[in-house]
Amino acid sequence: MESAHEPPSPPMTATLAPDERRGEHPRPARPSRAFRWAARFIALAILAVAALMFLGLAGLGDLVSVGGDDSIHEQYHSLDRHATQKVAIILVEGAILDGDGFVKKQIDKIRKDDDVKAVVLRVNSPGGTVTASDYLYHHLTRLTAERKLPLVVSMGGIAASGGYYVSMAVGDTPESIFAEPTTWTGSIGVVIPHYNVAGLMEQWNVEEDSIKSHRLKQMGSPTRPMTEEERQIFQALVNDSFDRFKQIVKAGRPAFRNDEQALTKVATGQVFTTRQALDNGLVDKEGFIEEAIERAIALAGLDKDKTKAVKYKRSGGLVDLFLSTAHSRSTPPSGVSQLAAILELTAPRAYYLCTWLPPLAVGGED
DSSP: OOOTTSOOOOOOOOOOOHHHHTTOOOOOOOOOHHHHHHHHHHHHHHHHHHHHHHHHHTTOHHHHOOSSGGGOEEEEEEEOTTOSEEEEEEEEEBOBOOSSSHHHHHHHHHHTOTTEEEEEEEEEEOEEEHHHHHHHHHHHHHHHHHHTOOEEEEEEEEEETHHHHHHGGGTTOSSOEEEOTTOEEEOOOOBOOOOOOHHHHHHTTOOOOOOOSSTTTTTTOTTSOOOHHHHHHHHHHHHHHHHHHHHHHHHHOGGGTTOHHHHHHHOSSOEEEHHHHHHTTSOSEEOOHHHHHHHHHHHHTOOGGGEEEEEEEOOOOHHHHHHHHHHHHHOOOOHHHHHHHHHHHHSOOOEEESOSSOGGGOOBOO
């Protein structure tokens, strides 16, 4: 209650913003600079995806392809960029572990391209599994036979074991295998890796006690020493694959067909330098990929000034890159896939491979 002697308090008034004093609604807070930039980025990303989808619908698959054979794209390598006649370079790089991969896709793309008149097989591989190496050899020889294409080999840093095996796709073609001055090649042989960890298990007090249908069901197990019976069985498998390797070498090196002793001399698993390989008849010429391309042009009867050399890249378009990156970031390693990989590595397998390491240490793609 107010005192009679005190003046009345002045009425309380709210402080109005200028917009409110003019009868206008207050303006919303201005977005921060970071928010505006984020919004612009999202808008541009949406436009980019829409443009990629439009290009895909327009048939420009080279830019927006997602998987499949269309993910193998042609690239200019050398000679006349505007020529229509082509020498196609097939790349065989790294360990050959899966025949139905990048190399096979290159072969399939060439098979459908009538402008390809010759092939250069560029090999830079220490080899791989027997089956994958033979699979690629089969499809290379089938390609050249069906399309009547001359094939020339250009060896890179290493073209050994399975890498040498696929090089034999040249067949009877003379002067068809070129090795660089520092190439290592040869390693004609077969290996089934086996490691005995029984002593280590004994130290750790671990006992192998599997239930099996027959004593040979687990032959080659690293948990116990290999028996003589098992060793003979594995040796027979190696010998059979080795015999096939030597037959393939005879198909690609005619000089060995009637000289078994010369073939036996080089088929020891040894790796040879280019000079040694020349002396032993494993390669024809010392030279780089340019010399191999020139030889392919000559064999095909082409005009060098009206021919271009092309190669193929394995990555897809921009959508492929975006999807694969997003998948790798969002998908953790699968326990099932890891188990499958472990089981795959522990299976006894024969290799045309230039290494003493177990398969686990061998990386690369076909």
